[in-house]
Amino acid sequence: MKKIFTLLCTAVVLAGFSRANAQSFTVASDTVYYTVSGTTVINVNDNVSPASGPVTLKWNVVSTNFPTDWISAAGMCDNFLCYNLNTLTPSGIVKTSDPYPVSGNHDFHLQFNQGAATSNGTYYVRAKLVNPAAPDSVYATFIVSKTAVGVEQVTRTNEELSLYPNPATNEINLVYGGSADVKTVSIYNIIGKLMSVYRVNGNSANMSLENMPGGIYFVRLADAQGQIVATRKFTKQ
Numbered sequence: 001m002k003k004i005f006t007l008l009c010t011a012v013v014l015a016g017f018s019r020a021n022a023q024s025f026t027v028a029s030d031t032v033y034y035t036v037s038g039t040t041v042i043n044v045n046d047n048v049s050p051a052s053g054p055v056t057l058k059w060n061v062v063s064t065n066f067p068t069d070w071i072s073a074a075g076m077c078d079n080f081l082c083y084n085l086n087t088l089t090p091s092g093i094v095k096t097s098d099p100y101p102v103s104g105n106h107d108f109h110l111q112f113n114q115g116a117a118t119s120n121g122t123y124y125v126r127a128k129l130v131n132p133a134a135p136d137s138v139y140a141t142f143i144v145s146k147t148a149v150g151v152e153q154v155t156r157t158n159e160e161l162s163l164y165p166n167p168a169t170n171e172i173n174l175v176y177g178g179s180a181d182v183k184t185v186s187i188y189n190i191i192g193k194l195m196s197v198y199r200v201n202g203n204s205a206n207m208s209l210e211n212m213p214g215g216i217y218f219v220r221l222a223d224a225q226g227q228i229v230a231t232r233k234f235t236k237q
Helices: 002-020 068-073 151-160
Strands: 025-027 031-036 041-050 058-064 074-077 082-084 106-113 121-131 136-146 162-164 171-175 182-189 194-199 204-208 215-223 228-236
Touching: 025 121, 025 136, 031 041, 031 106, 031 228, 041 136, 068 074, 068 106, 074 121, 106 136, 171 215, 182 204, 194 204
Parallel strands: 031 136
Antiparallel strands: 025 041, 041 106, 058 121, 074 082, 074 106, 121 136, 162 171, 171 204, 182 194, 182 215, 215 228
């Protein structure tokens, strides 16, 4: 009888611990990648999903390496309002959403005016979303690559690109179409820091990852003019 009582008490404690540590909300993706090359205003979408009840979130931009023209051309939006990135940096400026209802996926996104952002490149912005009532938090990172190359070319090259193994341990291999005219392959970490650059010939490349810590990375392929022709994400274990 004593043993049964002990087991019941343990079960109650574990159940309470599980509820206390359950995440009150999630985002659809912790990292969203987007390649642009036009002049229109686009939305780079992520979504908030409450777990068991409505949540009102406090959020702020914690880091970004957007150049000045990108900051002026970008905004971050919750389910209440969009804010220009100029008003969200430095990172201490906190915004409050409307309550996110429990059912479905709900709006949280980066807004980007391609025409107003004059420089090309790959940059990131990272936001922290907090439910003060729980309390718990998640991070949402938006990585945007802007290039003068047409969208059709980028899409075609991405379809021809094969990266393996993924997840990787000590190395990765790339195989891509010869029509892409790839001359350099660059590896960036999750915050946009350049980790390594390889000059390549032909339609394949083998790259060592031995000096890189575990985490999420992305590969950028560029042609002889330095224009991005494809990007791909991978994980190093």
